[in-house]
Amino acid sequence: MPDRQAAAEALRRLTVDVADWPEPGVTFKDITPVLADHDAFSAVIAALAAAGRDEHGAVAVDKVVGMEARGFILAAPVALALGVGFVPVRKAGKLPRETHAVSYTLEYGEATLELHRDAIAPGERVLLVDDVLATGGTVAATRRLVESCGGVATAVSVLMELGFLDPRATTGDLPVETLLTI
Template sequence: MSDTISELAASIRSIPDYPKPGIIFRDITTLLGNPRAFRRAVDELVQPYAGLKIDKIAGTEARGFILGGAVAHQLSAGFVPIRKKGKLPRDTVRVAYSLEYGVDEMEMHLDAVQPGEKVILVDDLIATGGTAVAATQLLRQMGAEVVSACFVIDLPDLGGRRKLEELGVDVRTLVEFAGH
């Protein structure tokens, strides 16, 4: 593991038994609060796409907004918020997706992306992949080309990365943690 990746992993707080027993919650608020770690994470997410023409960065609510905004700024791209149902003020397009115990919906503005635009999806963590797969479907439904999906954390035991790759999406992650 490189020094940068080790530093990033060390800046992420692990909270046992949250939100329920047996789960270890990976909290990036400690990474975000550390200027050096935050900058390094954004630099690492941006690096493979520097110099490419990326039109938009799409971030999922809520930590994807923080990271995605910073990545969009660095790449001189626009930012598209993908939100939970009912949070956007204008005409939206929406997709339903499965949660561990039920179904939820996410949406984006109808005019957020144009057909053919190159988009990178950004969020803090990929676990089961439900949110990222739904966001990818939503972007593609509007004609966007999802160039990549980027995450600070991968929980590979939960299989989300594989689901995105099966959809033909390039996946980039910075840190892996075993388990949940």
């Protein structure tokens, strides 16, 4: 069983707050020090991957989806840890083949995400992985993309949740596993 406490402590210790970035009034959570520390990064990946396992520790998903951009950094090793495939969800215009697209509102603007139409087969169980759960808009949009392929979003696993923004009001009934709530 992964040590969620160690992962949360590493996040508290190593994450750097950057005020007014990318725009005034936003405090950016810089996780690059976590990624640069092998022990912290390993603990975080193991803890994130736990959301893709059942109560007996067996893998319970077929794919892991990571949202651009920091979700890629986390979701790919989570997929490897679970022994399943990784699927990127990209910003509009970044994927070369036919896609599904969803536009949504995020904490400081609007965005459109895309997913290759053939990235997830009907019925595949999918774990969504990202770095920060803020308003929940990215997760809700990604879930809609997974469902547009016929997949089933089973849970979302994130490093940090910004509880003061009430993101679970947007994520609906999707189980959310977070390592640290701020």
